[in-house]
Amino acid sequence: MKRFGPVLVVVLTIFAIWYVGSFLMNRTWVMDQAARAGTDPGFTEVLRDTMNQDRAKLPAPHQVAAELYDGVVNKKVTSKRSLVYHGFITFQTTMAGFVLGIVAGVVLAVAIVLSRFADLTLMPWAIISQTIPVVALAPMIVVLANAAGAGSLLVPKAIIAGYLSFFPVLVSMVAGLRSPGGMQLDLLRTYGASPGQVFWKLRLPASLPYFFASLKIAVAASLVGTIVGELPTGAISGLGARMLIGSQFGNPMIMWSALFAAAILAAMLIWIVSGIEKIAVRMMGGGQT
Amino acid sequence: MQNAKPGDRPLSDPLSQDMTTPGAVISARGLSLTFQTNDGPVHALKDVSLDIKKGEFVSFIGPSGCGKTTFLRCMADLEHPTGGSITVNGVSAQEARKARAYGYVFQAAGLYPWRTIGGNIRLPLEIMGYSKADQAERVARVLELVELAGFEKKFPWQLSGGMQQRASIARALAFDADILLMDEPFGALDEIVRDHLNEQLLALWARTGKTIAFVTHSIPEAVYLSTKIVVMSPRPGRISDVIDSPLPKERPLEIRDTPEFIEIAHRVRDGLRAGHGYDD
Ligand SMILES: Nc1ncnc2c1ncn2[C@@H]1O[C@H](COP(=O)(O)OP(=O)(O)OP(=O)(O)O)[C@@H](O)[C@H]1O
Ligand SMILES: [Mg+2]
Secondary structure, eight states: OTHHHHHHHHHHHHHHHHHHHHHHHHHHHHHHHHHHOOOOOOOOHHHHTTSTTTTTTOHHHHHHHHHHHHIIIIIOOOOOOOOHHHHHHHHHHOOOOOOHHHHHHHHHHHHHHHHHHHHHHHHHHHHTTTTSSSHHHHHHHHHHHHHTTEEESSHHHHHHHHHHHHHHHHHHHHHHTOOOHHHHHHHHTTOOOOOHHHHIIIIIHHHHHHHHHHOOOOOOOHHHHHHHHTTOOOOOOOOHHHHHHHHHHTTTHHHHHHHHHHHHHHHHHHHHHHHHHHHHHHHHTOOOO | OOOTTTOOOGGGGGGGGOOOOOTEEEEEEEEEEEEEEEEEEEEEEEEEEEEETTTOOOEOOOSSSHHHHHHHHTTSSSSOOSSSEEEEEEHHHHHHHHHHOOOEESSSSOTTTSSOHHHHHHHHHHTTTTHHHHHHHHHHHHHHHTTTTTOSSGGGGSSSSSHHHHHHHHHHHOOOSSSSEEEEETTTTTTHHHHHHHHHHHHHHHHOEEEEEEESSHHHHHHHHHEEEEEEETTTTTTEEEEEESSOOOGGGGGGGGGHHHHHHHHHHHHHHHHHHOOO
């Protein structure tokens, strides 16, 4: 509850700036209309008219909220105009990409830590992979996945999401698996432990806090990857596709409501992952040393 | 329980060329270890010879950097000597390590934070393949031994430093090794706790009959605990004196005020001075 106050202040500040921005950006249109009609509106009328435009350059917060509410509550969840429908598509892909990213990240990290050869060959490529803009890669992945007979857009989109989310997992897991110090390794040596036992009894458990810390970043990256994957790939469903439709049809309201739906989805995902992390940390001895 | 026999001075005993001395649990012959560092070679140990017999409690004392830890690590096969030889239980240090001949207690408790106290003590047992029932029985027994019964389910951070160190000793006692190697196990503890743990350690040694090699910086601690005190001096790390203690095996804390005790303490201090550890 202590964190509530500062958060509220930030939110209120953002809303205030947003309202001022809406007023400034939408005023031109109001003034044009007034000039055409030959009227001379007062400040309150201008203010009122900047806050209710259907095709506002920058819709006001309450308009976006209303649109969001409409898209979430008033539409049937099976409807193509329901934000729940699109949100679920995006959620599904995000989860698929997240799982893909975790598996790839963990497998690569284990290989890199156990084999010097893998360390020298894989790590540079993993780093290079993150320097290629994913937007440039997305259409190619779609084409290749289709050629390989993927059937739906889910597979290429999940690959794009996994492509972004494996990296934080990989980097954290490599650090985590390498975190045990000389003394902890020496201790196992005095027991005559095998390399396999060193891995299962020491390296893996020592890496778990690093792993869970990386999940929050990975799930966010997976969501970004999913939305990027929905933009240029001819997808018609998903929050990313909604944003694109909104911009193509000159309807900022759709764009903004999809954007906020994505933000809410991100917040929910991170909240869930943090919850899992907390439970895991508690099961592992309370996280203190 | 007198170990002092005339001529029992392994360090001045160059004739024994065979690897093992009969009756010796640990036997070092002309042991040397030179670390190659960026600032040139460091002679951590130079031509060190020593025999430790079964059931002895041997303390190693000497100024910082004189190679006490290095010597102990050589016995444990955690460090590889660059010269000479060392045998443990009549075989090479490596074979002895693989045969789980010793328990090692590090200066820091080094408990795994994700395991409970019981889980930490179970670690060596799991690795060595003891049965579940045997594990439970042994954990209970050694916890009793170090007076930590009832703390099995606690996590390390819930225990004081002294209790953690006791848990790490219990961990080294849980499996059947007759040798205990301890590197300043009580170094970070206050005087009172240390006295108490020293008493416990002596009782434990009497009960189990283990052979113990014990590194310390404290003269009273070395004299109080040991049947044999090995004084070392630095640059290069050497043994400068080996003192066989005439103190009886039964040692109440008050023994530290007796003339015999004070006399041995003097000899240890003289040995430390002679090794000119503290004046350069
Ligand atoms: N891994 C290493 N690499 C290089 N030099 C080392 C290494 N370990 C120890 N040394 C050096 O060897 C010498 C002996 O070190 P050692 O740790 O055995 O001393 P010590 O008697 O245990 O000292 P202390 O009482 O401070 O623990 C020191 O000069 C130290 O700097
Ligand atoms: Mg040391």
